[in-house]
Amino acid sequence: MSERITIKQVPLEELVITPGSACQGCGAALAARLAFKALGPNTIRHSIPACPDNVTRTPTSGGEFEAGGDHVTGTWRALKALGREDVQVVGFYGDGGVYDIGFQSISGAAIRNENVFIICKNNEAYMNTGGQVSGATPQFAMTTTTPVGPMSRGKPHSRKNTPMIFAMHGVPYVATASVAFPTDLIAKVQYGKGIRGFKFLDILSPCPTGWRFDPSKTIEVARLAVQTGFWPLYEIIDGRKFRLNYKPRELKPVAEYLKLQGRFRHLSEQEIEEIQRSVTEYWERLLKLDEIGEILI
Amino acid sequence: MEHKSFEVMTGNKACAWGVKLSRVQVASIYPVTPQTTIGEYIAEFIANGELKCELVNAEGELATQAIVKAASRVGARTFVCTSGPGQLYMHHPMHGTSSGRLPVVMATVHRGNKGMQPDHTDLMSQLWTGWIQWYCENNQEVLDSVIMAYRTAEDKRVRLPIAIGYDGYILSYTSEPVEIPDQASVDEFLPPYEPIPNILPDKWAEAQRGRGAGMMEGFMSGGGDPQAAWRIHHEAILNSKEVIKEVNEEFGKRFGRKYGNGLVEEYRTDDAEAVVVAMGTIASTARVAIDRMRSEGKPVGLVKLKTFVPFPTEDFQELGKRVRAIGMIDRNVCLGLGGAGFGELRRALYDLDERPKVLGFYAGLAGAEVRVRDIEKMAEKTLKAARGEKVDPIVEWAKLGGGG
Numbered sequence: 240m241s242e243r244i245t246i247k248q249v250p251l252e253e254l255v256i257t258p259g260s261a262c263q264g265c266g267a268a269l270a271a272r273l274a275f276k277a278l279g280p281n282t283i284r285h286s287i288p289a290c291p292d293n294v295t296r297t298p299t300s301g302g303e304f305e306a307g308g309d310h311v312t313g314t315w316r317a318l319k320a321l322g323r324e325d326v327q328v329v330g331f332y333g334d335g336g337v338y339d340i341g342f343q344s345i346s347g348a349a350i351r352n353e354n355v356f357i358i359c360k361n362n363e364a365y366m367n368t369g370g371q372v373s374g375a376t377p378q379f380a381m382t383t384t385t386p387v388g389p390m391s392r393g394k395p396h397s398r399k400n401t402p403m404i405f406a407m408h409g410v411p412y413v414a415t416a417s418v419a420f421p422t423d424l425i426a427k428v429q430y431g432k433g434i435r436g437f438k439f440l441d442i443l444s445p446c447p448t449g450w451r452f453d454p455s456k457t458i459e460v461a462r463l464a465v466q467t468g469f470w471p472l473y474e475i476i477d478g479r480k481f482r483l484n485y486k487p488r489e490l491k492p493v494a495e496y497l498k499l500q501g502r503f504r505h506l507s508e509q510e511i512e513e514i515q516r517s518v519t520e521y522w523e524r525l526l527k528l529d530e531i532g533e534i535l536i
Numbered sequence: 537m538e539h540k541s542f543e544v545m546t547g548n549k550a551c552a553w554g555v556k557l558s559r560v561q562v563a564s565i566y567p568v569t570p571q572t573t574i575g576e577y578i579a580e581f582i583a584n585g586e587l588k589c590e591l592v593n594a595e596g597e598l599a600t601q602a603i604v605k606a607a608s609r610v611g612a613r614t615f616v617c618t619s620g621p622g623q624l625y626m627h628h629p630m631h632g633t634s635s636g637r638l639p640v641v642m643a644t645v646h647r648g649n650k651g652m653q654p655d656h657t658d659l660m661s662q663l664w665t666g667w668i669q670w671y672c673e674n675n676q677e678v679l680d681s682v683i684m685a686y687r688t689a690e691d692k693r694v695r696l697p698i699a700i701g702y703d704g705y706i707l708s709y710t711s712e713p714v715e716i717p718d719q720a721s722v723d724e725f726l727p728p729y730e731p732i733p734n735i736l737p738d739k740w741a742e743a744q745r746g747r748g749a750g751m752m753e754g755f756m757s758g759g760g761d762p763q764a765a766w767r768i769h770h771e772a773i774l775n776s777k778e779v780i781k782e783v784n785e786e787f788g789k790r791f792g793r794k795y796g797n798g799l800v801e802e803y804r805t806d807d808a809e810a811v812v813v814a815m816g817t818i819a820s821t822a823r824v825a826i827d828r829m830r831s832e833g834k835p836v837g838l839v840k841l842k843t844f845v846p847f848p849t850e851d852f853q854e855l856g857k858r859v860r861a862i863g864m865i866d867r868n869v870c871l872g873l874g875g876a877g878f879g880e881l882r883r884a885l886y887d888l889d890e891r892p893k894v895l896g897f898y899a900g901l902a903g904a905e906v907r908v909r910d911i912e913k914m915a916e917k918t919l920k921a922a923r924g925e926k927v928d929p930i931v932e933w934a935k936l937g938g939g940g
């Protein structure tokens with residue numbers, strides 16, 4: 240499991256070149272900045288279409304949106320063939336690229352246990368194309384393709400539990416993170432970097448443009464997602480050993496998180512209750528896993 | 537003195553031998569008939585310790601192409617193979633490979649897009665992807681072409697991927713004696729591959745940092761000219777002709793076999809009034825037909841078209857000055873437009889002051905058997921046209937076999 244670090248231990252080196260193409264307050268740009276501090280310069284970054292167009296001081300490769308898992312696989316196998324296993328192979332992809340169109344490719348890389356690190360900057364929709372629904376979009380969220388109207392209440396179904404799905408591939412490391420918890424995030428990247436095999440880190444990265452909140456509130460929104468249990472922070476080793484990384488004595492009401500965001504503005508009290516029920520129920524399940532320290536399946 | 541060894545083997549085994557002798561470092565495979573056994577042979581070579589290669593059993597053909605593309609960019613010699621539906625599924629990353637100017641070599645074991653039987657519609661469907669395309673006639677040519685393809689693709693004047701097509705079943709699963717070149721000679725013929733640019737972090741030039749060269753290959757453009765990415769890629773393919781010829785010559789000198797001039801091979805075209813043009817295994821059948829007709833005193837010849845992309849325009853223009861009619865046998869149809877070979881041939885000849893007649897024959901689609909007699913009929917018709925007789929229609933679906 241990752242080891243706690245303090246803010247003083249965060250590497251000073253910046254590998255992300257600014258300014259990039261991000262909007263003000265972009266959570267994904269911050270996710271890149273934090274993750275690449277921990278990854279360091281001996282890294283080949285892979286990218287696929289997504290926003291923001293993060294630019295790093297590392298070589299880049301990648302290409303097709305649907306082939307994120309394959310880009311990193313090819314790079315890793317070539318490094319192996321050439322005797323350059325020291326280089327980190329990282330796929331820094333959006334949730335559309337990970338949860339949906341590239342899911343098959345990343346599942347392939349996971350089950351072959353390729354020595355690669357997939358980092359998902361998860362803004363819960365297809366933001367680069369203007370905020371369409373993705374497999375990561377939470378239920379009831381309004382997106383440009385799940386609008387709200389007399390016949391529609393936003394996204395009709397819940398999001399795909401992608402971190403758990405990758406954990407069930409039995410890969411060495413799966414974790415969730417948030418840009419509001421930078422030391423936790425960096426510790427997880429540092430830990431994953433030291434493991435040989437497939438690593439997956441899903442970083443909740445609030446998007447003021449798509450989620451419709453004030454750009455000054457990115458960290459507040461990201462923090463509340465964790466404090467309400469809407470986005471729990473955990474890590475899983477070998478698809479079995481489980482640990483919750485953030486366990487408040489009491490969760491904050493999910494309404495506090497939802498009310499900051501325009502994408503949830505239409506919610507009725509009843510719908511908020513429904514979300515609260517499902518968040519609480521899932522949180523209790525995670526607490527049990529945390530207690531036994533293992534996923535018993 | 538080179539040691540010669542022969543083995544009776546299928547086209548797919550010949551292909552795998554080409555991969556082994558070329559010391560491929562990363563290969564990615566996925567099952568689809570009739571190419572599947574290439575991957576099995578490669579896996580066996582690796583399992584037996586005869587080949588050191590990273591073999592990725594991927595989750596689909598789109599994946600296989602994306603994997604070798606990424607591996608080629610890092611600097612590994614790479615191989616991928618497919619057929620029919622797999623070839624179609626690969627379309628998107630094929631653009632990425634060629635736009636990235638990566639010397640991937642791919643075998644396409646033909647399986648048409650309507651059913652399981654062979655025709656060239658699978659690889660022809662990829663004409664717009666910016667790959668060099670070769671078509672092979674027999675198993676020896678398959679093995680030799682794999683080696684020649686790496687030498688050509690990796691040449692710094694070319695840096696383009698090459699697809700090697702050969703007819704499914706007719707070659708893939710049919711055994712013929714094949715000479716296996718010796719490893720030392722292949723090693724001398726094929727120097728190691730060096731990637732440009734080198735993307736290893738310690739070698740990545742300062743100038744390329746950030747928005748990496750080749751990252752969004754398709755969108756790369758030069759000097760403020762938005763069309764440059766297309767123009768440069770197109771010209772690179774056209775300019776590869778000289779290298780293809782050169783590699784074919786050198787292969788001939790070293791191994792005692794070559795394939796025409798690398799682009800086309802003329803057969804008994806001296807004083808021919810009419811020629812037929814054939815690709816792949818139909819060229820073998822056509823040789824027999826031409827021999828028969830020549831023995832009857834008929835002035836006909838054959839052009840085997842090996843390199844379809846880049847199209848050997850100059851060779852056909854030169855031929856066009858010598859013959860009065862050309863019959864193009866297309867084992868493909870671009871639906872609603874016509875035979876790919878027919879269209880290209882007419883495009884190539886249009887600018888001649890005096891053009892030969894160009895006839896078209898669809899033959900061998902969906903695996904339809906093309907016999908010697910069928911080709912004789914096509915050549916007869918072409919000879920008629922050469923002699924000024926009226927032929928109708930100009931383009932026909934050849935009536936194969938049987939009577940008719």
Ligand SMILES: Cc1ncc(C[n+]2csc(CCOP(=O)(O)OP(=O)(O)O)c2C)c(N)n1
Binds near residue numbers: 362368
């Ligand atoms: C094959 C293919 N389909 C669709 C697109 C269009 N496209 C480009 S970026 C994008 C959205 C990316 O969404 P996500 O992966 O969630 O990343 P985000 O932009 O939200 O960071 C889409 C749909 C594409 N480039 N390629």
Ligand code: SF4
Binds near residue numbers: 265445447
């Ligand atoms: S749309 Fe959202 S994810 Fe994209 S750059 Fe803007 S804030 Fe970042």
